[in-house]
Amino acid sequence: MTTYPWAAGYVAGDRPQIVTARFQYEDSHTLERYLATGGYQGLRAALAKPAASVHDDVKGATVLGRGGAGFPAGTKWGLTPAGKFPRYLVVNGDESEPGTYKDRLLMECDPHQLIEGCLIACYAAGLSQCFLYIRGEMAVAHERVGRALNEAYAAGYVGKNILGTKFSVDIALHWGAGAYVVGEETALIESLEGKRGEPRLKPPYFPAAIGLYGQPTIVNNVETLANLPWLLRNGVEAYTAIGTQTSPGTRMVAVSGHVKRPGVFEIINGTTTFRDLLYGEEFCGGIRNGNDLKAFVPGGGSAPWFTPEQLDLPFEGRLVGAAGSMLGSGAIMVMDSTTDIPKAALSLTRFYAHESCGQCTPCREGGTWLERILSRICDGHGTTSDLDLLIEVGTSICPGDFPHASSTKLGLEATPFPYKMTTICFVGPSAYAPVHSALTLFREEFEAKIVKRTSIPVTVGH
Amino acid sequence: MSRLNAANLDLAQEIIGRYPVARSATIPLLHLSQEQNGYVTRDAMQQIAELVDCTAAEVYGTASFYEMFKFEPIGKFCVNICRSISCHLVGGDELVEHAEHVLGIKPGGTTADGLFTLEAVECMAACTEAPTLQVNYRHRFRVTHEDFDRLIDDLRAGRLDGEIPPHGTLARERQHIPADRAAGNVSPDTPITPAWMEAAQ
Ligand SMILES: Cc1cc2nc3c(=O)[nH]c(=O)nc-3n(C[C@H](O)[C@H](O)[C@H](O)COP(=O)(O)O)c2cc1C
Ligand code: SF4
Ligand code: FES
Numbered sequence: 307m308t309t310y311p312w313a314a315g316y317v318a319g320d321r322p323q324i325v326t327a328r329f330q331y332e333d334s335h336t337l338e339r340y341l342a343t344g345g346y347q348g349l350r351a352a353l354a355k356p357a358a359s360v361h362d363d364v365k366g367a368t369v370l371g372r373g374g375a376g377f378p379a380g381t382k383w384g385l386t387p388a389g390k391f392p393r394y395l396v397v398n399g400d401e402s403e404p405g406t407y408k409d410r411l412l413m414e415c416d417p418h419q420l421i422e423g424c425l426i427a428c429y430a431a432g433l434s435q436c437f438l439y440i441r442g443e444m445a446v447a448h449e450r451v452g453r454a455l456n457e458a459y460a461a462g463y464v465g466k467n468i469l470g471t472k473f474s475v476d477i478a479l480h481w482g483a484g485a486y487v488v489g490e491e492t493a494l495i496e497s498l499e500g501k502r503g504e505p506r507l508k509p510p511y512f513p514a515a516i517g518l519y520g521q522p523t524i525v526n527n528v529e530t531l532a533n534l535p536w537l538l539r540n541g542v543e544a545y546t547a548i549g550t551q552t553s554p555g556t557r558m559v560a561v562s563g564h565v566k567r568p569g570v571f572e573i574i575n576g577t578t579t580f581r582d583l584l585y586g587e588e589f590c591g592g593i594r595n596g597n598d599l600k601a602f603v604p605g606g607g608s609a610p611w612f613t614p615e616q617l618d619l620p621f622e623g624r625l626v627g628a629a630g631s632m633l634g635s636g637a638i639m640v641m642d643s644t645t646d647i648p649k650a651a652l653s654l655t656r657f658y659a660h661e662s663c664g665q666c667t668p669c670r671e672g673g674t675w676l677e678r679i680l681s682r683i684c685d686g687h688g689t690t691s692d693l694d695l696l697i698e699v700g701t702s703i704c705p706g707d708f709p710h711a712s713s714t715k716l717g718l719e720a721t722p723f724p725y726k727m728t729t730i731c732f733v734g735p736s737a738y739a740p741v742h743s744a745l746t747l748f749r750e751e752f753e754a755k756i757v758k759r760t761s762i763p764v765t766v767g768h
Numbered sequence: 769m770s771r772l773n774a775a776n777l778d779l780a781q782e783i784i785g786r787y788p789v790a791r792s793a794t795i796p797l798l799h800l801s802q803e804q805n806g807y808v809t810r811d812a813m814q815q816i817a818e819l820v821d822c823t824a825a826e827v828y829g830t831a832s833f834y835e836m837f838k839f840e841p842i843g844k845f846c847v848n849i850c851r852s853i854s855c856h857l858v859g860g861d862e863l864v865e866h867a868e869h870v871l872g873i874k875p876g877g878t879t880a881d882g883l884f885t886l887e888a889v890e891c892m893a894a895c896t897e898a899p900t901l902q903v904n905y906r907h908r909f910r911v912t913h914e915d916f917d918r919l920i921d922d923l924r925a926g927r928l929d930g931e932i933p934p935h936g937t938l939a940r941e942r943q944h945i946p947a948d949r950a951a952g953n954v955s956p957d958t959p960i961t962p963a964w965m966e967a968a969q
Contacts, residue, residue, distance in 0.1 A: 405891070406893060482834075485835065
């Protein structure tokens with residue numbers, strides 16, 4: 307395994323590389339290096355065929371969305387109403403889900419790959435203009451992508467009559483300004499329209515029908531688009547030869563928390579197990595200090611937690627979904643035996659409470675309630691009824707059975723993701739997910755904090 | 769005067785020109801204005817409203833939604849320490865406490881010399897490199913308490929000025945679309961089939 311100082315966190319190994327192959331070069335972000343390593347060959351291959359045939363390639367390769375929901379990109383592109391133009395591409399570079407670290411690397415280390423991916427998407431799906439929305443706090447990504455765009459325009463890869471063809475499209479670099487919820491695709495669109503980043507009411511479920519300026523709009527994640535140059539250069543067969551039938555290709559996964567060697571890995575999709583990732587020598591090498599594993603979050607802060615029982619599940623969307631959680635944004639957070647579980651749950655819940663846009667009462671009020679109750683439990687001021695109150699507030703955000711691998715412990719059947727919810731977007735349920743997991747799996751830790759307090763004799767006369 | 773200066777006004781027009789609907793430039797222009805003045809002023813929001821064709825209240829409505837916009841002056845260096853889960857698990861909270869102690873301020877506060885503003889923030893996409901902080905949105909990884917002390921010393925002494933511009937400057941390199949290479953905006957009101965799609969039909 308190899309690391310590079312200019313790609314902090316990334317760990318290369320003896321594995322196929324679709325999106326991280328250039329990270330080994332310090333100048334991987336320059337046009338010169340890009341062109342020397344197969345850059346813009348995918349675009350050339352695409353432009354040599356009709357748009358529909360490129361779209362077929364992406365459908366055939368089942369390129370799954372890497373932003374969270376895992377929806378196939380080719381299918382999504384097909385959801386635009388026939389003949390309705392203009393259509394736009396909005397690139398989701400807002401990466402801010404706790405634990406998630408991959409899109410920033412892709413933007414900083416290989417911006418041309420992303421630009422090429424955007425161009426291939428625009429060509430295939432008939433998208434007339436592209437907006438590359440980068441999270442505001444990523445100053446270096448802005449500089450790298452900005453410079454790469456300037457190089458690409460000057461060299462004729464972006465803009466008018468690309469590579470001398472009829473294909474013309476502008477890519478505008480857009481700045482975010484700090485708001486997690488803007489990562490939700492309809493909020494992203496609102497934000498790009500210059501408004502507050504509040505998610506839109508559904509239906510319509512897909513901006514592909516009504517999106518930016520009311521027009522059909524494709525929103526895709528950075529990693530999703532970064533896959534396209536390789537796919538077009540090497541073909542569908544080469545792409546689907548990696549990974550499994552339902553989850554072809556590779557995936558970038560960030561493993562953080564209490565492992566010996568946290569890192570970002572490009573793994574073969576669908577086959578690598580959580581045990582490989584946490585304990586494998588080519589990955590994280592086990593739990594730090596030889597401690598035991600207590601629990602892990604398999605797919606970003608909003609994913610229901612797993613315990614050592616689920617270690618042998620492969621990193622595959624359907625299987626993890628059936629086990630009551632999700633792969634989400636490819637972020638695994640590992641908690642060892644020393645972890646204070648109520649505090650960890652508080653850290654996650656506070657995030658979602660803090661990031662609520664405030665439109666829906668269950669999220670705005672419920673999230674804050676959950677945070678306050680957890681806070682007082684962690685501070686030693688909780689009461690036994692607080693545990694019921696947490697569940698009561700939580701089920702007002704996500705009514706009914708809550709999907710969880712360990713739901714049977716509460717006497718419930720495990721039901722797959724997604725949740726039932728009373729809110730417009732998933733931020734509300736996400737505030738409850740960690741509480742539900744923590745309380746289901748480690749109730750005694752909450753009780754201990756409460757018992758401690760009630761057992762302290764009340765002193766009088768101070 | 770906190771309206772955009774002549775050079776920035778040109779830049780503002782260039783940015784607006786990239787969008788089919790001017791109002792989309794609101795956030796980039798707020799950044800530009802914050803870069804010039806260090807924070808977002810009322811005058812600036814009034815001017816942005818004129819530029820993107822909406823009301824000043826709408827600009828404020830947007831600006832106030834986003835954490836990066838400040839409405840009063842802050843320190844030259846905005847030190848943001850991550851307290852989300854991955855950092856929390858390996859000492860993020862303790863790093864915040866240490867910073868409070870070293871700088872003598874609480875999160876949200878600014879040191880008396882106007883150099884540092886401290887903030888406890890949420891995940892900034894470097895979770896495997898925890899605990900993490902950013903100074904003016906430039907990352908620092910696996911930060912020990914000693915690293916933190918050295919960082920503050922270096923910033924104070926101006927040793928990192930080349931690497932870390934003052935608060936407000938987002939990106940030192942900007943996109944410029946050359947006029948002769950631009951494909952041009954595509955307005956939502958022009959229902960034209962793209963040329964390369966027509967060719968396919
Ligand atoms: C609260 C919330 C936050 C999200 N944040 C992001 C994000 O930061 N980046 C991202 O690509 N997708 C994010 N998503 C998912 C997007 O809504 C959308 O599904 C995705 O960008 C589509 O791209 P894909 O199909 O290529 O995965 C978020 C979703 C929700 C509900
Ligand atoms: S669930 Fe929360 S973040 Fe999502 S729209 Fe409702 S209030 Fe906003
Ligand atoms: S949790 Fe701190 S950078 Fe992600």
